[in-house]
Amino acid sequence: MKKMLDVKKLGNDFDGFKTLPISDRELFLRYAVPCGEVLVRRGEVREELLRNLNDSVKNKGNIDYPIEDVFKVASRMCTIVAKRMGKNEIDPEVIRRYFMVEHENAILWRKQIRPELKLEECLVYPGRVLKMGTENMLVKTPLGEKLYRNDFARDLKPKDWVSVHYDYVAERINHGHVVRMAKGKKA
Amino acid sequence: MCLALTGRVMNVTKGKALVDFDGIRSEANAEFIKIKKGDSVLVFNGFVIERL
Numbered sequence: 001m002k003k004m005l006d007v008k009k010l011g012n013d014f015d016g017f018k019t020l021p022i023s024d025r026e027l028f029l030r031y032a033v034p035c036g037e038v039l040v041r042r043g044e045v046r047e048e049l050l051r052n053l054n055d056s057v058k059n060k061g062n063i064d065y066p067i068e069d070v071f072k073v074a075s076r077m078c079t080i081v082a083k084r085m086g087k088n089e090i091d092p093e094v095i096r097r098y099f100m101v102e103h104e105n106a107i108l109w110r111k112q113i114r115p116e117l118k119l120e121e122c123l124v125y126p127g128r129v130l131k132m133g134t135e136n137m138l139v140k141t142p143l144g145e146k147l148y149r150n151d152f153a154r155d156l157k158p159k160d161w162v163s164v165h166y167d168y169v170a171e172r173i174n175h176g177h178v179v180r181m182a183k184g185k186k187a
Numbered sequence: 188m189c190l191a192l193t194g195r196v197m198n199v200t201k202g203k204a205l206v207d208f209d210g211i212r213s214e215a216n217a218e219f220i221k222i223k224k225g226d227s228v229l230v231f232n233g234f235v236i237e238r239l
Contacts, residue, residue: 015238016221073191073229076236080219106190106232113192113208122190 020079022090025063027171028078029053030152031099031124032071034166045070058151077102099124099165100181121166126178129160129169139164191231193239198224204235 022028033054039045049070056063068075078090078098087094103123110119120143127141127148136147137156141164148169156162156169161178163170173181194206194213202218206228215228217235222228229237 017219017237073231073236076219077231077234080234080236083219102232103190109232110190110192113211113213119190 017076018079019068019075020082020088020090022068022075022078022095024090024092024095025067026057026060027092027095028071028074028090029057029063029067030168030170031095031163031165032067032074033057034168034170035071035074035122037166039070054151074098096177099170100163100177124163124165124170124181126173126181127162127164127169129156129158129162131158132156137169139169191229191236193227193229196222196224196226196228196235204228206230206235
């Protein structure tokens, strides 16, 4: 993958914010790539780059690209979450807390300032696999039944609990994750 | 990342910033970043995360 950004500057931007390292880059991308289509539509990320990152997760390839700079909001917010948890890296617990819990808090905060916008699709939801397909899988979430992309799905089967973000299944989750995400989300 | 909002810093005191979002002002945590009055910033869930 061609590098466009200077990795040496990673996380140490002109505004003094120091992004912590991401220890599980694949998990981070499983949740961040679905948001990436918003960035492509805004012209902030090239479609080709997003496709390459998607393929890296799909094929379990090396993820040495500076994804912290591509998904700056997510990596910086994960840094804040990690620091508040007393951690010095963005580990799986931090990643899941950011995408599963902090997104919900962010919507509540944003509604105080811009109540007119509906942003429920930005949230990560728990769901149960109903049917597996070759490119998609049918998943039942609090939003209803919908086909989600299979890109990141491995070894899943009907009745498995999964997390979904936009059009993607992010990962298989456990009961604790389901309870945490379901809290506050009305079916 | 679609949940972040841009605003302008009105003042900064002890790690907290008063940010104006097109007429709506809200306090934000600014302890992780170097900002000053007049800066355009990106705010997520009450945290200033980037100086634009």
